[in-house]
Amino acid sequence: MATILSVSGSPSATSRTARLLRHLDTRLAAQGHEVIPLDVRTLPPQALLHADFGHPAIAEATAQFAAADGVVIGTPVYKAAYSGLLKSLLDLLPQYALTGKTVLPLATGGTTAHVLAIDYALRPVLASMGPTHITPGWFTLDKDISVGDDGALTLAPGAAEGLAQVTDQFSAALGGRPRALLAATG
Template identity: 75%
Template sequence: MATILSVSGSPSPTSRTARLLRHLDGRLTGQGHRVVPLDIRTLPADALLGADFGHPAIVAARRLFEEADGVVVGTPVYKAAYSGLLKSLLDLMPQYALEGKTVLPLATGGSTAHVLAIDYALRPVLSSMGAAHIVQGWFVLDKHITVAEDGVSVTVDPASREALEQVVDQFSVALGAGGAARLSAVAA
């Protein structure tokens, strides 16, 4: 169906945000999409902080954005905003890197006081980058994400899981509709 870039903006190698994204990647793959994960923390810090637009890793990340039909952007919330790591990467992408794409913003955090970070901090940036459609985002409390002993598998508390799955499914449907519209426009 669609190619989805799943971007984790967490700087932590033991991130609940990244693990939650990889869990949701499985759901999207099960719906027939091809999911490409991108953990920003694996990109060279010198390229991100030095704004090295020509660094091979940054060029490769830019290509992933270009090739994606949809983008899932996940971030922990720090000081009522998305992560600085995510900001560093988005600043190195072209102004309209999300043009024509469907985007799903997701955030994790320790308090419901940060719920509005998606709508007041992240959504405006995604919109300014030309996203064709930003579906309803979702915020998950850290305490609702349990990491299994294997360090990979996650369980989402039932209070959050149902709503989160609904948001992911709406994103999947929006991708299908967007892909059909793009194909119709090309055929015309």
Template identity: 80%
Template sequence: MATVLSVSGSPSATSRTARLLRHLDARLTGQGHEVVPFDVRDLPADALLHADSAHPAIVRATALVERADGIVIGTPVYKAAYSGLLKSLLDLLPQYALAGKTVLPLATGGTTAHVLAIDYALRPVLHSMGPAHITPGWFTLDREIGVGEDGTLTLAPGAAEALAQVTDQFSLALGSRRTLLATAG
């Protein structure tokens, strides 16, 4: 199937966003996709802060984006927008780094006041980077994401159902794109 880069834009090592992405990664893997998890927080801070696109870690991150057929981008919402950490990476990628790719935007946050952050903050930036398709995204409230003492993730039933649906739509879009590319070539 397709290669999916699963990007967490959370600065936190105990991030609900990252845990949610890893949960969805398992679903995509179960559907036959190769999933590559990627946490932006693992990149060197000076390379991000100084916009050093030639830094070896940034070059590797850019190559991961280039090789992916699809990209899942997850971010916590702070101040009604996606994380600054994610923004710093997106700013370092080439202008059309998402050209021809299928993208699934996801966000987490503490209140429904931020629910439109995907459509009004993140989606326009992603769109400017030239993806073939941005599938419907999903905003999940922090209180709908539980983490057990052993680190296992639990989701509120409504959130679990919605996330399964958007993940499956993304998976189908990836499959359709690969079929189109195969018949065109």
């Protein structure tokens, strides 16, 4: 199957965005894909802020993008746009780093007022990087994501259904085997 790079653009160590991505990673792996997680917040801040293209961690992230068949990009929405942390990484990638790739954009946020951030802020940047296909994205409200004391993620039914649908569309675009809509998302 395909190799997927799953990128979290959240600056928070307890991020709902990152937890949501890792939840989707499990679904994609169960469909036969190799999933490689990348939390941008773990990259060296100095390398990101000073645009150190030659830093080993930035070079490794760039190589991970190059090796991937598909890329899931997840970000919290701040001020109606994707995170600055994600932007700092995207700015360091080659201009056409997504050439030949299928991309799934995802966002989380506190209000439905930010629902269009995927299409008006993130999608144009991703499109400028040359992907073959950007599948329909999904915005999940923070209130629809809960994390139990054991770290288990629970999604509101509507969010779970929508995420399953866009994840399965992305997987199908990569040649995956989508399962029943809610079988893996609970």
